[in-house]
Amino acid sequence: MSTTESTTSHYTTTTHQIEGEIRLVDGYSSDEGRVEIFHEGQWGTVCDDSWDDSDARVVCRQLGYSGNVGVARSRATYGQGSGPIYLDDVGCSGKESRLTDCSNGGWGNQNCDHSEDAGVYCGDKIEGKIRLVDGYSSDEGRVEISFHEGQWGTVCDDGWDDSDARVVCRQLGYSGNVGVARSRATYGQGSGPIYLDDVGCSGNESRLTDCSNGGWNNHYCGHAEDAGVDCSI
Structure with a gap:
């Protein structure tokens, strides 16, 4: 677990990130974005090799969405991230609780660049009409x-x-x-x-x-x- 502190003139706040925590970044709404995962004190991205809706459903479930929502986005749909690319060749069945429960190539083992950053859409499936x-x-x-x-x-x-x-x-x-x-x-x-x-x-x-x-x-x-x-x- 990593701890970061920010201090103002009135109080100090402490936030905790958990290993394997997920966030969505740079989406058009809070229900979508580039997938970033926390590992060893730093946020990084996920490569889109083999990235599909089964993987997206696990991301959305981990973020607290109910039902079977989750649509995969690839090719840096939400812009390119920076920093490490942590996961590649993710292969979820779609039933896992956390992305790290899915098969993958191992932390940092990848042959990608940020033009391949994976994303997800966790909203209702009105897209594609x-x-x-x-x-x-x-x-x-x-x-x-x-x-x-x-x-x-x-x-x-x-x-x-x-x-x-x-x-x-x-x-x-x-x-x-x-x-x-x-x-x-x-x-x-x-x-x-x-x-x-x-x-x-x-x-x-x-x-x-x-x-x-x-x-x-x-x-x-x-x-x-x-x-x-x-x-x-």
């Missing part, structure tokens, strides 16, 4: 997806094709194999964040977030590349 905006009819429009606290953002059209469009339409409740991809901001340019890029669906997924992608907020796009779909075809 889809809507179509500014279409010529209700069956088409610019694809927007919700992320943290329900904030909407767009999807970049790099690699965007009809397989991706079919998944969007399926998620929106359309039956059959409908869905035609639109690119280059066919339905006008959005505003705010661009959340996904390099989406690669097989066409059989139920939700767009089930498809491979570059990770939340990882893109090299402008809104002139906002993706759209037409679900009437």
